[in-house]
Amino acid sequence: MNPRSEPLGSPPLLQVEHLTMRFGGLVAIGDVSFEAANHKITAIIGPNGAGKTTVFNCLTGFYKPSEGRLTLNHPRKGPFLLERMEGFTIPQKADVARTFQNVRLFPAMSVLENLIIAQHNVLMRASGYTLWGLLGLKRFRQAEAEAVDLCRYWLDRVGLLPRADDDAGNLAYGDQRRLEIARAMCIRPVLLCLDEPAAGLNPRESAELNQLLLSIRDEHEIGILLIEHDMSVVMGISDYIVVLDYGRKIAEGVPAAIRNDPTVIKAYLGEAEEDELPEEVAADLARDRAAQAQV
Amino acid sequence: MAETAAKGLDPVAILKEAGLAAFVALMLAVPLAGLETVSAPGGLTINTRWDWVAIAVGSVFVGRLLLILWREQGRRRSGPRLDLDIGENLRTAMPVLAAAGIAFAVVLPFLPFADRRVLDIGILVMTYIMLGWGLNIVVGLAGLLDLGYVAFYAVGAYSYALLAIHFDLSFWVCLPLAGALAALFGYLLGFPVLRLRGDYLAIVTLGFGEIIRIILINWYDLTRGPDGISGIPRPTFFGLDFARSPPPDGHTFHTFFGLDFSPLHRIIFLYYLILVLALITNAFTLRIRRLPVGRAWEALREDEIACRSLGINPRNTKLTAFTLGAMFAGFAGSFFATRQGFISPESFTFIESAIIVAIVVLGGMGSQIGVVVATLVLIAGPELIRELQEFRMLAFGGLMVMIMIWRPRGLLAFRDPTVRLHPAPRRRLGFGRRKPAGSGAP
Numbered sequence: 001m002n003p004r005s006e007p008l009g010s011p012p013l014l015q016v017e018h019l020t021m022r023f024g025g026l027v028a029i030g031d032v033s034f035e036a037a038n039h040k041i042t043a044i045i046g047p048n049g050a051g052k053t054t055v056f057n058c059l060t061g062f063y064k065p066s067e068g069r070l071t072l073n074h075p076r077k078g079p080f081l082l083e084r085m086e087g088f089t090i091p092q093k094a095d096v097a098r099t100f101q102n103v104r105l106f107p108a109m110s111v112l113e114n115l116i117i118a119q120h121n122v123l124m125r126a127s128g129y130t131l132w133g134l135l136g137l138k139r140f141r142q143a144e145a146e147a148v149d150l151c152r153y154w155l156d157r158v159g160l161l162p163r164a165d166d167d168a169g170n171l172a173y174g175d176q177r178r179l180e181i182a183r184a185m186c187i188r189p190v191l192l193c194l195d196e197p198a199a200g201l202n203p204r205e206s207a208e209l210n211q212l213l214l215s216i217r218d219e220h221e222i223g224i225l226l227i228e229h230d231m232s233v234v235m236g237i238s239d240y241i242v243v244l245d246y247g248r249k250i251a252e253g254v255p256a257a258i259r260n261d262p263t264v265i266k267a268y269l270g271e272a273e274e275d276e277l278p279e280e281v282a283a284d285l286a287r288d289r290a291a292q293a294q295v
Numbered sequence: 296m297a298e299t300a301a302k303g304l305d306p307v308a309i310l311k312e313a314g315l316a317a318f319v320a321l322m323l324a325v326p327l328a329g330l331e332t333v334s335a336p337g338g339l340t341i342n343t344r345w346d347w348v349a350i351a352v353g354s355v356f357v358g359r360l361l362l363i364l365w366r367e368q369g370r371r372r373s374g375p376r377l378d379l380d381i382g383e384n385l386r387t388a389m390p391v392l393a394a395a396g397i398a399f400a401v402v403l404p405f406l407p408f409a410d411r412r413v414l415d416i417g418i419l420v421m422t423y424i425m426l427g428w429g430l431n432i433v434v435g436l437a438g439l440l441d442l443g444y445v446a447f448y449a450v451g452a453y454s455y456a457l458l459a460i461h462f463d464l465s466f467w468v469c470l471p472l473a474g475a476l477a478a479l480f481g482y483l484l485g486f487p488v489l490r491l492r493g494d495y496l497a498i499v500t501l502g503f504g505e506i507i508r509i510i511l512i513n514w515y516d517l518t519r520g521p522d523g524i525s526g527i528p529r530p531t532f533f534g535l536d537f538a539r540s541p542p543p544d545g546h547t548f549h550t551f552f553g554l555d556f557s558p559l560h561r562i563i564f565l566y567y568l569i570l571v572l573a574l575i576t577n578a579f580t581l582r583i584r585r586l587p588v589g590r591a592w593e594a595l596r597e598d599e600i601a602c603r604s605l606g607i608n609p610r611n612t613k614l615t616a617f618t619l620g621a622m623f624a625g626f627a628g629s630f631f632a633t634r635q636g637f638i639s640p641e642s643f644t645f646i647e648s649a650i651i652v653a654i655v656v657l658g659g660m661g662s663q664i665g666v667v668v669a670t671l672v673l674i675a676g677p678e679l680i681r682e683l684q685e686f687r688m689l690a691f692g693g694l695m696v697m698i699m700i701w702r703p704r705g706l707l708a709f710r711d712p713t714v715r716l717h718p719a720p721r722r723r724l725g726f727g728r729r730k731p732a733g734s735g736a737p
Contacts, residue, residue: 060604092606100604106597109590110712117594118605123587130615133586134579140586144714152716164716187605 011073013038013223014059014191019068021054021247028054029247031068036191036240038075041217041224043234045258046244047267052227053101055244056193059225060098061087072096074190075221092121097189099180101196101227107169111160111179114168115151116144118186123147154182158212174205178212185216191223192216198230206230210237235259243267259288313359320355324348327689393664400570404563414562416678418569418634422627423674425573427654427666428580429623434652435661436580436589437616438596440497442648443484443504447477447621449511449643451628456524456638457517466530470629477625478618480507485617489610492599504648511640523639529561530568530633537561565634572630576623577663583619585713592616593661650674657698659705668706672698 014036021029029051036042044052057063059070059082070082072094080094090096106114116123126143127133133140155161158178163171168179177197184192197213198206214237217224228234234241234255241258243251245267251258258264265285329348332339403409403417426448433441454473458464464472488499511518518524529537532548539556541547548564549556583589591612594602599609632638654673658665677691698706 062600062603088603088606088608090606091604092608098604100601104598104601104604106594106601108597108710109593110715112714112716113590113593113712116714117590117602117607120587120591120594120605120607124591127587130583130586130588133588134582148714148716155716161716165712183605 011071012036013073014225015069015071015073016055017069017071019055019058019070020066021051021058021063022066027247029058032244032247032249034242034249034252036223036225038190038221038223039217040239041213041226041237043226043228043238043241044244045228045234045241050244051247052244053195056098056195056227058083059193060096061085061090072191091187091189095188095190096193097184097187097191098193099184099195099197101199103176103180105168105176105180105183107167109168110165111155111168111171112148112151112164114179114183115154115186116147118183119147119150150186154185158182174201177201178209181212189222191225193225195227196229197226198228198233206233209233213237309360309363312363313356316359317352317356321348321352324351389664396667397574404566411559411562414559414566416675418562418566419678420670420674421566421569421573422631423651423654423670424667425569425576425627426624426651427658427670428573428576428663429620429627430651430655431661431663431666432580432592432623433616433620434655436584436596437592437613439613439616440493440652441500441620442497442645442652443500443502443507444620444624444651445643445645445647446504446507447481447624448628448631448647449507449640450477450480451625452632452638452642453511453518453524454625455629455632456527459528460524460526466528466629466633470626473629474622474625477628478622481617481621482614485614489613501645501648504645508640508643511643521639521641523637523641525637527632527636527638529636530564532564537564569630572626576626580663588612588615590713657695657705659707659709661710662705662707665705665707
């Protein structure tokens with residue numbers, strides 16, 4: 001752990017201001033503003049259809065926001081206005097990486113190749129846009145060796161080193177999820193957007209994922225933005241939580257505050273009185289509150 | 296066989312199934328094989344050949360029976376599937392296979408049976424292999440289904456023909472120019488189709504191929520339309536002609552080397568020319584597959600959205616695939632023009648595109664050796680079974696269906712990773728890391 005504090009007054013890594021996304025008449029996101037800091041894990045939560053993935057799609061250039069400003073304050077390259085950038089240039093220039101809710105690997109290619117492709121732009125420059133590469137210049141071979149080293153590092157981190165030469169499509173689901181995170185990290189991002197990384201994982205895998213994300217946060221110059229339904233993940237590792245419901249931000253704060261926020265509980269559980277809740281949910285709530293009281 | 300029946304497959308059902316197949320065969324055989332039109336005085340008359348129909352129906356019935364029994368036998372047998380074994384063994388045997396194939400291709404003209412016909416088939420096969428390898432970049436690696444590939448072939452052929460006739464340029468000057476022009480056309484086609492995928496892309500490229508052909512037919516002043524262009528200069532062996540009588544102040548190939556004149560010299564030269572061109576295409580593809588751009592093509596084929604999320608520019612990546620694929624078609628086209636000495640739009644119809652796509656798909660998308668095997672099956676096969684006359688295409692179709700049943704992903708559908716962390720398993724053939732050109736097919 002080496003918590004590096006931001007110099008006072010420096011802008012947060014990501015500033016989302018008045019983000020609105022309309023599809024025809026449907027307002028998927030309405031006037032959402034939040035920030036994500038470097039070396040922090042910021043979680044976006046909300047019921048199904050709240051607009052979480054739409055926020056991600058706006059951030060990573062898959063959608064053009066209808067309104068709003070998305071500023072990425074890159075620690076080394078200065079600010080980027082993401083809403084003005086063409087899709088693929090956001091990961092290319094602003095170093096924003098993302099994963100997908102339904103894993104999107106290159107299934108017929110090997111695990112190692114999946115990670116090498118993430119370093120496409122670095123290698124493309126090293127290969128003189130293919131020309132030096134065709135001639136087999138040393139410069140390119142060296143760059144490729146370095147790229148393989150980075151892959152090896154990340155494969156080791158996610159525990160897939162022995163499977164490096166297998167087809168990515170043949171991995172187990174949990175392994176595919178971790179490979180996708182490793183692949184996103186191989187573009188050397190400053191902001192990592194994870195769309196439900198724990199979906200479909202068993203409790204042990206999801207605990208491992210928590211450890212992985214915490215260590216990424218602490219060891220790398222990076223901010224993490226996380227969409228997650230699994231509350232054990234969200235409450236366990238996030239430093240800050242933003243809650244969306246029907247495309248609006250209904251709450252934000254540290255996990256302890258969100259846990260007891262009445263608006264959040266209402267959004268997740270509906271308007272019902274506590275004694276009308278299903279038994280296990282009510283028990284859950286009571287247990288949470290007791291735990292909170294002890295803290 | 297009683298056992299088979301005991302396993303819940305009753306003979307009546309088998310007979311029913313075989314009978315149904317035989318009935319379908321009957322319906323097809325009556326018009327196809329049973330009736331023959333014969334020129335007779337006073338017009339065509341129809342001749343019936345019921346014996347042929349009987350043979351067709353009978354063989355389908357028996358064949359179907361055997362197929363059912365064989366299928367049942369296979370179902371009860373446990374253990375690894377046959378085709379998996381084929382894949383693994385081929386993977387290890389690949390370098391040997393490739394080296395043997397190239398060695399055979401090199402010595403072919405000097406083998407005793409290599410007469411004019413064999414060499415002509417050889418040239419034809421090599422031309423299609425080259426086209427298949429070129430299209431493999433677009434379809435096999437980048438996953439862009441291009442049904443208009445023959446357009447670039449035509450551009451290359453016409454570029455060579457027109458440049459050579461009007462500007463008196465030699466083949467070796469025209470070859471790169473033709474490649475460049477075809478590449479330019481590939482680039483131009485690439486732009487409008489960038490957003491299209493799958494079926495839509497196929498339709499647009501198909502249309503593009505037809506547009507080129509129709510332009511060639513109608514732009515009479517330039518291309519002489521359907522008359523075609525004849526008298527295209529033949530290639531020379533470093534300036535030496537392959538003519539019978541030397542010009543007064545010079546040499547031809549045979550006088551220079553003190554050989555007796557033989558029309559085969561030119562054929563052999565053309566054969567080696569296309570062999571070298573094809574091997575260059577192959578070497579280029581194998582090399583570029585291991586470069587970032589080649590990996591990006593494959594990644595684009597696998598998942599375009601993931602590519603965008605990794606900062607890969609899909610537009611440029613697709614354009615390079617189209618352009619480079621078209622360039623090789625241009626090379627092949629100028630070879631075609633110089634070999635034929637005559638070209639017309641007739642040579643560049645959709646069926647050519649379809650055959651090239653079939654070669655790539657049948658070979659196994661992205662597989663370089665697969666292209667070779669598929670070309671041998673698709674091009675050399677029908678040439679060799681010309682004796683079957685009108686049943687040639689029937690046999691051909693049957694062969695295609697059988698291949699697609701047994702190896703639906705193509706004859707040699709497997710790929711080796713372009714980069715490894717651990718040494719490749721099972722290299723028991725002892726060829727180590729030495730790679731002959733043309734090996735290591737994806």
